[in-house]
Amino acid sequence: MSIATTREDFHTSKFFAGIARGIAGALLFALPMLMTMEMWELGFYMDRSRLLLLLLVNIPLLIVLSSRVGFEETSTWRQAIRDASIAYALGIVTCTLILIAMGVMKQDQSAHEMIGMIALQAVPASIGAMLGRSQLGGKSDDETNQGTGDDDDPVREKETSYPGEMFLMAVGALFLSLNVAPTEEMILLSYKMTPWHALAIIAASLAVMHGFVYALSFKGSHDLAEGTPSWHAFVRFTLPGYLVSILISAYCLWTFHRIDDVGSTQTLMTIVILSFPGAIGAAAARLIL
Structure with a gap:
């Protein structure tokens, strides 16, 4: 996959395909939590300092994660921050629409409750949006011509350092833990x-x-x-x-x-x-x- 470094190098169709995969990833990974009663209630009574800390922790996590599985291959921190911002935005939008569609979030609720609910649910949804590329993405024509083995997968071709291995483990542990930690x-x-x-x-x-x-x-x-x-x-x-x-x-x-x-x-x-x-x-x- 070529890296978009200029406006001419930017592939609109590939970018929006990545956006679509991000939305699908957000739904796939966050839907169990979106349908969990404890997560709805936490959005109302959860301590705001702890919620803020969780949101802040999620930002660098997404930025580092985007270097491996972003919407496009990234070569600079600016591109990584861009992908992380997009993933976060997709998580917020997806959670808002699903919570409204399921009748969980209504007009008579306070802004405090709605914002807390969306912010909390957006964390796993944004991780899912970022993982959409690695789990739901396909190969480009150039990559297909090079072969169909796992060695040609752009997500897998990067060598991972030992700290990187620990970071990936932390991401996986955080994601599954977030799904069950709120439950009684x-x-x-x-x-x-x-x-x-x-x-x-x-x-x-x-x-x-x-x-x-x-x-x-x-x-x-x-x-x-x-x-x-x-x-x-x-x-x-x-x-x-x-x-x-x-x-x-x-x-x-x-x-x-x-x-x-x-x-x-x-x-x-x-x-x-x-x-x-x-x-x-x-x-x-x-x-x-």
Whole structure:
């Protein structure tokens, strides 16, 4: 894919195709949250400082993510910021239209409630809009002529540094954690679990993460270099990735008031529970992105 550096290089049809994929991605990734009652209520009572922090965290996340899966390939920070702004705008517009269409947002509601609801829902929707290119995008004619293998995929051709790998894991963990962190079931499960359940969940999370990326040969999985011991990937990627998912899970629970005024044992149990889908999201991100 050629990089649009001048007005003449800008392909209008490709750009609007990217916009369409962004809208589709926002719907695909955010629709479960748009239909979740807890997310509607959080838009009303959620602490505004925590909501603002979430919105601010999402901006650099989108900017960095756009360098890999933006609407077009980006070579400058200006282009990355442009793509991130477009993704955020698509998330806001998509969420607003869907919430109105479902009757969740009505004229008699206060601006405070409506703005909070849209702002909160726009975070996963904007991530989905950005991921629309990697998940829903097709190849250009030039790329098709070069072959049909995964090596020609413009999303996959970039080498990723170790910090980049951790960042992608954080994105995946954040996305799946955002889907379930607001629900009451997280708190309920923490009271049902025993320490043995928690240890089993931790073991299952680590096994799923390692299996997704290395052991089970999924499409897009990572192969170890010849001569590399099997434990190397587990220590270098799986364990740090799980730690990332734990930190992301704790942040999401704090953001959504799920661990306010909760005992330390239940807080730890809730984080362990949420880190299970977070770990799956982290592992899947390494395959997808």
